[in-house]
Amino acid sequence: MKKNYDVLIIGTGIAGLTCAIKLAENKDLDIALVTRGQKPEESNTYWAQGGIIYIQDDDKLIDDDIQSASRNTSFDKAVDVLVNESSPILREILFNKAKTEFTKNEDGSLSFTQEAAHSFPRILFNADATGKAIEMSLLNYLASLSNVSIFTKTTAIDLIAPSHHGATIHQRYEESKIVGAYLFDQENKKVLKVIAKKTVLATGGVNALYLHHTNGLGARGDGHAMVRRAGGQVSNMEFIQFHPTTFFGPVAQKRFLISEAVRGEGAKLLNPNGERFMKRYHKDLELAPRDVVSDAIMSEMIENKWDSVFLDITHESEEHLKQRFPTIFNHLIEHKINMSKDLIPVVPAAHYTCGGVKVDLHGRSTIKDLYAVGEVACTGLHGENRLASTSLLEGLTFGYKAAVDIQENIKESNFYTSEKIKDWVTSNEEIDMSLINQDKMIIKHTMWNYVGIKKSRNRLLRAQAMMRELNIQIQKFYRNAELRDELIGLRNSVEITQMIIHACLLNEG
Numbered sequence: 485m486k487k488n489y490d491v492l493i494i495g496t497g498i499a500g501l502t503c504a505i506k507l508a509e510n511k512d513l514d515i516a517l518v519t520r521g522q523k524p525e526e527s528n529t530y531w532a533q534g535g536i537i538y539i540q541d542d543d544k545l546i547d548d549d550i551q552s553a554s555r556n557t558s559f560d561k562a563v564d565v566l567v568n569e570s571s572p573i574l575r576e577i578l579f580n581k582a583k584t585e586f587t588k589n590e591d592g593s594l595s596f597t598q599e600a601a602h603s604f605p606r607i608l609f610n611a612d613a614t615g616k617a618i619e620m621s622l623l624n625y626l627a628s629l630s631n632v633s634i635f636t637k638t639t640a641i642d643l644i645a646p647s648h649h650g651a652t653i654h655q656r657y658e659e660s661k662i663v664g665a666y667l668f669d670q671e672n673k674k675v676l677k678v679i680a681k682k683t684v685l686a687t688g689g690v691n692a693l694y695l696h697h698t699n700g701l702g703a704r705g706d707g708h709a710m711v712r713r714a715g716g717q718v719s720n721m722e723f724i725q726f727h728p729t730t731f732f733g734p735v736a737q738k739r740f741l742i743s744e745a746v747r748g749e750g751a752k753l754l755n756p757n758g759e760r761f762m763k764r765y766h767k768d769l770e771l772a773p774r775d776v777v778s779d780a781i782m783s784e785m786i787e788n789k790w791d792s793v794f795l796d797i798t799h800e801s802e803e804h805l806k807q808r809f810p811t812i813f814n815h816l817i818e819h820k821i822n823m824s825k826d827l828i829p830v831v832p833a834a835h836y837t838c839g840g841v842k843v844d845l846h847g848r849s850t851i852k853d854l855y856a857v858g859e860v861a862c863t864g865l866h867g868e869n870r871l872a873s874t875s876l877l878e879g880l881t882f883g884y885k886a887a888v889d890i891q892e893n894i895k896e897s898n899f900y901t902s903e904k905i906k907d908w909v910t911s912n913e914e915i916d917m918s919l920i921n922q923d924k925m926i927i928k929h930t931m932w933n934y935v936g937i938k939k940s941r942n943r944l945l946r947a948q949a950m951m952r953e954l955n956i957q958i959q960k961f962y963r964n965a966e967l968r969d970e971l972i973g974l975r976n977s978v979e980i981t982q983m984i985i986h987a988c989l990l991n992e993g
């Protein structure tokens with residue numbers, strides 16, 4: 485890896501890849517894309533099942549659907565951007581450049597599906613593996629671009645913000661900017677100091693901090709933590725979205741998602757008594773907003789001490805389900821459940837981070853020369869509860885808009901002198917993995933039990949006290965231990981728990 489790039493993008497999901505593709509049109513720009521993953525496709529984007537919204541000109545209901553899912557807490561200007569600007573971006577990037585495959589009808593037209601809280605079918609999909617189709621097509625297109633280099637097994641540790649010795653606090657605030665990042669090369673166990681004119685965070689969400697979640701294990705909030713340490717703002721962190729229906733199988737923690745599209749196609753939720761209980765909770769039954777359905781399921785489970793509830797899609801034929809939901813069908817068959825004949829046991833799990841690094845409508849963070857796009861960012865679009873299948877489109881749209889803004893402004897920027905930046909000081913104490921694993925489990929249990937779907941002030945205060953103490957221990961450990969990706973993640977995770985708990989305590993409503 486070189487020491488200087490015009491643009492450093494951290495994260496290779498839909499948001500980072502779209503940003504790189506758009507930037508690469510300017511052949512004078514030298515762009516680096518880094519990911520902590522072993523392969524570039526390791527991301528939540530890869531695992532997205534249901535689909536991506538494609539807003540047609542005659543869709544007059546999308547604004548209302550986004551606002552009603554979030555109970556009118558979505559930032560209207562961010563909604564306007566998605567409604568008015570996303571479709572040409574989707575056509576340019578996914579249809580024309582990456583040539584992403586979407587499921588079509590027999591006459592060759594695009595097929596649309598429906599999910600909860602959508603007024604009608606407006607979601608493009610590729611069977612039940614839409615994210616994989618998008619991620620692989622974007623990577624495939626990127627491979628043809630000579631001015632973008634991808635580096636895997638490279639974990640961003642911290643953003644580089646030059647210090648201002650002798651400056652007043654006001655001057656420091658005014659002058660603060662990001663000039664690159666310290667990156668950990670996992671294979672060679674070395675820390676690289678990479679200087680960039682503009683840095684883009686596309687590191688995804690924080691949901692893997694919960695005991696039960698649907699995300700990749702890397703969704704641990706690295707980007708959020710780096711921004712807070714660099715003095716940037718993070719907002720709406722109390723709004724973690726729990727997906728109502730994940731498979732209650734033998735593998736706990738990372739739970740397999742049963743897409744909302746299954747309910748969109750008519751699956752009913754039943755409790756162990758065979759009752760369609762959603763009729764007691766919301767007029768839209770299974771297609772009520774996600775938070776309502778998750779809350780209803782948890783109420784049923786807690787009040788009756790049930791381990792799970794059930795999804796019933798047995799009215800559909802095996803042939804149809806195999807073709808429409810091949811990934812889900814095969815996963816369940818491995819667990820001896822045939823979804824055309826058997827009920828599917830489901831429980832809610834942490835799924836999406838609605839809050840994040842505070843950005844404007846061009847993806848600019850509150851620190852100069854630092855952008856944040858995709859799930860790591862908070863544009864305000866999702867408010868307190870995201871409408872299904874808007875996140876891929878948000879990553880695509882704001883990844884693109886950040887690239888356009890960078891293209892317009894990068895000429896005025898110069899490289900910061902690398903020599904002025906301190907080298908990373910390494911520590912050598914051998915790492916004890918059992919400490920790391922145990923600390924991770926404490927975090928996950930605490931977040932699930934005290935900061936989960938059902939919260940109370942007492943639980944939050946208990947969690948706050950526990951995480952404060954754990955943070956002190958982990959920071960001591962971090963200073964002396966030999967660096968590893970897991971340790972970087974652990975330090976970030978414990979810092980994020982405190983942000984979430986603090987935000988929950990400030991907004992108990």
Ligand SMILES: Cc1cc2nc3c(=O)[nH]c(=O)nc-3n(C[C@H](O)[C@H](O)[C@H](O)COP(=O)(O)OP(=O)(O)OC[C@H]3O[C@@H](n4cnc5c(N)ncnc54)[C@H](O)[C@@H]3O)c2cc1C
Binds near residue numbers: 520521524534
């Ligand atoms: C199972 C599942 C199903 C979903 N289904 C849908 C759906 O149908 N429709 C929809 O719109 N949304 C869906 N979502 C949500 C959606 O997939 C994500 O919100 C979206 O993909 C996030 O994209 P992103 O580019 O912001 O981040 P991600 O795709 O999560 O990518 C994050 C990237 O950052 C990298 N990274 C993280 N930390 C570091 C670090 N310190 N250093 C270097 N690299 C780092 C990761 O390796 C990865 O490359 C689903 C999510 C899941 C988990």
